[in-house]
Amino acid sequence: QQQVKQSPQSLIVQKGGISIINCAYENTAFDYFPWYQQFPGKGPALLIAIRPDVSEKKEGRFTISFNKSAKQFSLHIMDSQPGDSATYFCAARKVNYGGSQGNLIFGKGTKLSVKP
Amino acid sequence: DTGVSQDPRHKITKRGQNVTFRCDPISEHNRLYWYRQTLGQGPEFLTYFQNEAQLEKSRLLSDRFSAERPKGSFSTLEIQRTEQGDSAMYLCASSRGQFNEKLFFGSGTQLSVL
Numbered sequence: 001q002q003q004v005k006q007s008p009q010s011l012i013v014q015k016g017g018i019s020i021i022n023c024a025y026e027n028t029a030f031d032y033f034p035w036y037q038q039f040p041g042k043g044p045a046l047l048i049a050i051r052p053d054v055s056e057k058k059e060g061r062f063t064i065s066f067n068k069s070a071k072q073f074s075l076h077i078m079d080s081q082p083g084d085s086a087t088y089f090c091a092a093r094k095v096n097y098g099g100s101q102g103n104l105i106f107g108k109g110t111k112l113s114v115k116p
Numbered sequence: 117d118t119g120v121s122q123d124p125r126h127k128i129t130k131r132g133q134n135v136t137f138r139c140d141p142i143s144e145h146n147r148l149y150w151y152r153q154t155l156g157q158g159p160e161f162l163t164y165f166q167n168e169a170q171l172e173k174s175r176l177l178s179d180r181f182s183a184e185r186p187k188g189s190f191s192t193l194e195i196q197r198t199e200q201g202d203s204a205m206y207l208c209a210s211s212r213g214q215f216n217e218k219l220f221f222g223s224g225t226q227l228s229v230l
Contacts, residue, residue, distance in 0.1 A: 006158075032217055043120070043207050043221030044159065089158045093217070103149065103172065104219065106158030 003027055004092050006107030013114050019077040021110045023090035026071065030092040034104070035064065035075045038087045047088070048075070080114045087111045118142065120222035122208050128228045129198055136194045137225045141210030148191050149219065150183055151207040159207055159221075165191060198229045 005024045013019045025033075034049035050057045050064040050073065057064045063076040077084055090107040121140040129135050141148050146167050151159035162181065163173045167188035180198075185191040195202055205226050209219040 004158075034217070036221075041223065043209070043223050045221065046218055049217065091158075103161040103164060104159075105161065108158050109156070 003105050004090060004107045006090050006110060008110060009108070010111045011113070013080045013112065015080065015082060015114055015116050017080050017114075019075075019080045019084070019112055019114070021075045021088055021090070021112070022072065023074065023092075023107050024070075024072045025092050027092070027094060028071070029094040032093040033064070033066065033073050034091050034093075035062075036089045036091060036106075038089065038109075044089060077112075080112075082114045082116050085112055085114050120208055120210055120220050122206075122222040122225050124225055125223065126226045126228075128230065130230050131198060131200060133198055134194065134196045135198055135227065136192050137206055137208075137227075139191045139193070139208030139222060141190070141208070142220055145210035145212050145220070146188065147211040148185055149209040149211075150191070150193050151209065151221075153205040153207055153224070154203075162193075195227075198227075200229045203227055203229045 003026055007022050035047045036044035037047045038044040048059050048062045048064055050066050052068050055066050061078045066073045087109045089109045091104040093104050123138045127135055149164040150162040152162055153159045161174050162177050163183050164171055165185040168185050180196045183193045205224040207221055207224045209221045211219050
């Protein structure tokens, strides 16, 4: 059972364009939604994250939009650059009993290519 | 933070052999996670530790897999009687505490089972 569904699988964007990656989740107990960026041969690195009490979070060129009622969230990369070419993963985490964080459940990833 | 360190970076083994991987988390991070990633997929949770205690194991984790974190510092992941389906990138991550959300990942150990 895939708890976090990510689309598209791959994305090609021109330099300066906007890259948009979408994720949908099923478990309403999820309380934390990060996006990770992964370059070939490296482990994932946290890019930006959001909690469900906020509808949008922006950090530099990266924005997360969150729709709690639709159980969807998306990553927007403004002014996309060739250096942004990487694989992006959305993830979700639910809180354990007692309030501590549980493990992250990842989407399958989106391979982004930004053409110069 | 010096980063999460994993050793070896690459491991090639024959089917049926045992392999062991090591992870050194960022110092003072008391949570340590193991994930597995296959080509074209997102990381898949295997297990995690709070200090030396193993708190959760994935139901997908075969009994051929065992992980330890004996002194709450480094961790090892052992796979016994490897199978070709075990070929994957094994990622380790650490975080500062049970209420700290940011996971720092290592570069992983790429396992190839022939």
